[in-house]
Amino acid sequence: MLVTGSSVRPDVPPGHGERGRRRVIQVLFATALGLLAALVAGSTGNAGVNTPDQVVTEIFGRDPGVVYLTFDDGPDQLFTPILLDLLDHHGARATFFLLGRNLADRWGSDEVQDLLNRGHAIGNHSIHHRKLTEHHPWSVAVDLDGASALLADRAGYRPTCWRAPYGDRNQMVDAVAASLDLVHVGWTADPQEWRHPWVPVAVDYLIRERHDGSVVLLHDRKWLSLHIVEDLLPISHEDGWRFEALPTCRAPGERAARMATRAIDDPPVGRVEQVTYVDGRPEIAGWAYDADVPDGGLSIRVSVGEGGPTIAAETGADHRFDFRLEAAPGDPICLWAIDSGRRQDANLGCHRVEIPPGA
Template identity: 55%
Template sequence: MARSWRPVALVLAGALLAGAGTAGATPELVTPSVEATSDGGPLNAGWRDPGVVHLTFDDGPDQIFTPMLLGLLDDYGAKASFFPLGRNLESRWGGDEIQDLLSRGHAVGNHSFDHRRMTLMHPWAVAADLDTASNLIESLAGFRPSCFRAPYGDHDGTVDAVAASLGMVHAGWTADPQEWRDPWVPVVMAYLSGERHDGSVILLHDRKWLTLHIAAEVLESFTADGWRFAALPACRSDSERRDRIATRGPGDVPVGLVERAWSSGGALHLTGWAFDADMAGGGLEILAATATGPVVAGVTSSDHDFNVVVDPEDAVGPICIWARNAGRERYDTSLGCHLPELDTAERR
């Protein structure tokens, strides 16, 4: 892949350089202790949905750990946000893998290409690094990311302005158990239990076995206490649907997204979209896993929308659905496993 950056980013970087003496700020770095926290930057107030916490994973993808993590998240109907490192993404994953992650309901953001401390970099170098990573994500996902997370949480006004010129806001965190230091899992859980609140953002890394154990404990404990796990809204591109559909051609597997899941009268309702270039006029089958086996729960409209209703007797625990591949024999596309959103009475 050719590495380049947009001229607009360089123009802004040059302007920022001229004012770098006043624009800089002390980077917010993580204290080397499992009890310490770092938000890595302010959180958007709109992220603080009642009863919802956000799992985030940096530095992937990994050929082994990331797929295992996706399966674990499905087990709990949980959605997460992933910040892959550009150099890892370039060498380890292709378009099918990133589309699978997105179709399951997760979000993707920019974590730079080379994982360097950005406040120590020339603004032009920051622009080049972030833009290279965004270009790579766009080549696989079809859209440029709308959020970024600076390596080490090391960002300031200059870094944020460069990122803004590339269409991204910074995604910080509120809890960092620093599992890369191999802490004891019970200590991590005690720490995270004390840090959970509406809109909590937990920082983990999909490159260690320990992360899988911590994630499993968090998902089990938090879900049992009535919490839901959602992707960061700021990491959802407004053009995701259009841009992902544009990546599909004959023979490609479908893409899609469940946009909402809610309960009414005991039944689970799921609405979203799915597209297969081999059935571009609609009519794509959406299947659900029920107690009696897979059933065709709905089909897409000519606009590629679907509205699936799962009967009350089958709507126990996360409901998994998928889009049946209409083209040459490859595989169906998972649209993830889902719990109903919390109603007003359940929200914390």
């Protein structure tokens, strides 16, 4: 056990062996360089040098009509699946900051891929949910890198965003996270479910705090959170707001990385990437992949409103699909990629299309 000052290095997480230790050493070296650069910039007054806080924090307020729901501390075996169905029912996307210790114990690759199939995004929330500013840089690096490794094992790629437990950060923590290529995501509204507010009061607060690009902090481990979401979504939709996953948490190469996780007899993976209104009809575009049909030709099933499911398209050789259909404004459009083997179909989520002004 390595002791440095008053900080004790924790046990290395499972699967975070020699390769992980080498990575952490590289991260600490990069962190030291980043902190040194920040100190030099501060001493010379050079405003042109990026400090960690300037380069790792998501900037909000630039997305007209969009609210970003975010959920910390999951996954929960009971509440997270209920929440996913609730979001589907309202055609909403969200971002989940998964806690490593919960992920390791509760979810495998199939569950994480299901969340991603539905159009949601994932982020790093550390392994242990500690106040990172109270720990040695080595401990912070092991904690964050271990959480990213767990997510990569299930999702196929390392996350690009993170949220500090308790929002607790300083220059050292930011430098470690930046060395792991993690962008920090804060929040603009927090109803503090842990205080057990009355649901109408929490919803009214979130509506007052709503603005373009606002980020709502919730948790997928409490009944109260489900009731807040259940009341907030229809009211916001009626007011013309939509709910999306944070773009910062969409990793480059995510599609190829997720496809690489599939083997024969695995269920498909995919995602609806775009829902637009073209020439009076909704147009749906995205991708889906099944290792059992590696050359494409995967069937995409669609259900619109109260209608029954029909086959609307097949994927091409590039595993993409793009089609138009008939749907009334506000109708839920639900999609599935049909499994070619014996496993379950991939739920690609439910989506709502509103006619844009002047269309």
